[in-house]
Amino acid sequence: MPPSNPALTARLSDAYQHHQPWLQGWFRRRLGDAAQAEDLSQDAFIRLLRAPRLPVAEEVRALLTTIAKGLLIDHYRHDALEKAYLAELAQQPEALSPSPEQRAEALQYLIAIDRLLDGLSLKARTAFLLSRIDKLTHAEIAAQLQVSASRVRQYLAQALLQLYQLDDAFGTPT
Structure with missing residues (x-):
C-alpha cells in the first residue's frame, strides 16, 4: 500500500532514485544475472516500504544492505532447494514425472x-x-x-x- 503522506512519498522516491542503481549493481555483482538482480532490488524496496518506519536518509543504504543480504540468503537457499528437487525428479521414471x-x-x-x-x-x-x-x-x-x-x-x-x-x-x- 503506497504511503498517503506526501512527505513520506517524497522520501521514498528520493531513496529509490539514489539507491536503486547501486543496489541493483550490488545484486548483479553477486548473482551475475541482471534480471535476477533487478527483481531482488525491487523486492528490497518493497521490504523497505513495509518497514515500520522509513529510516533517515543517512541510514537508508545500511538498511537496504541488511535487507539485500537476507534476500540473497533466501535466494541461495531457494536455488539449492530447487536444484535438489529437480535432481530428485530426474531420478524418477518419465511416466511418473x-x-x-x-x-x-x-x-x-x-x-x-x-x-x-x-x-x-x-x-x-x-x-x-x-x-x-x-x-x-x-x-x-x-x-x-x-x-x-x-x-x-x-x-x-x-x-x-x-x-x-x-x-x-x-x-x-x-
Missing part, C-alpha cells in the same frame, strides 16, 4: 516449508525433523535433545500447527 505446473507448485510448497522450518526454534525444528524423517519416538527425541517428552510434544505441536496453517494456505491436505 509431474507436469511443469505441478513442479512449480511443489517447489513453492517446498520453499514455504523451508521458511516454516526456519521460523521454528532450533529444538522445535530438530524435534520435527527427527520425528518425521528419522521416525524417532518422543522419548528418543527427548533423550537426544535433553528435554522432557512433554516438551517434545510441545515442539511437535508448534511445528504441526504451522504446517496445518501452511496447508490451509496452499489448499493441500496434510
Whole structure:
C-alpha cells in the first residue's frame, strides 16, 4: 500500500532514485544475472516500504544492505532447494514425472516449508525433523535433545500447527 503522506512519498522516491542503481549493481555483482538482480532490488524496496518506519536518509543504504543480504540468503537457499528437487525428479521414471505446473507448485510448497522450518526454534525444528524423517519416538527425541517428552510434544505441536496453517494456505491436505 503506497504511503498517503506526501512527505513520506517524497522520501521514498528520493531513496529509490539514489539507491536503486547501486543496489541493483550490488545484486548483479553477486548473482551475475541482471534480471535476477533487478527483481531482488525491487523486492528490497518493497521490504523497505513495509518497514515500520522509513529510516533517515543517512541510514537508508545500511538498511537496504541488511535487507539485500537476507534476500540473497533466501535466494541461495531457494536455488539449492530447487536444484535438489529437480535432481530428485530426474531420478524418477518419465511416466511418473509431474507436469511443469505441478513442479512449480511443489517447489513453492517446498520453499514455504523451508521458511516454516526456519521460523521454528532450533529444538522445535530438530524435534520435527527427527520425528518425521528419522521416525524417532518422543522419548528418543527427548533423550537426544535433553528435554522432557512433554516438551517434545510441545515442539511437535508448534511445528504441526504451522504446517496445518501452511496447508490451509496452499489448499493441500496434510
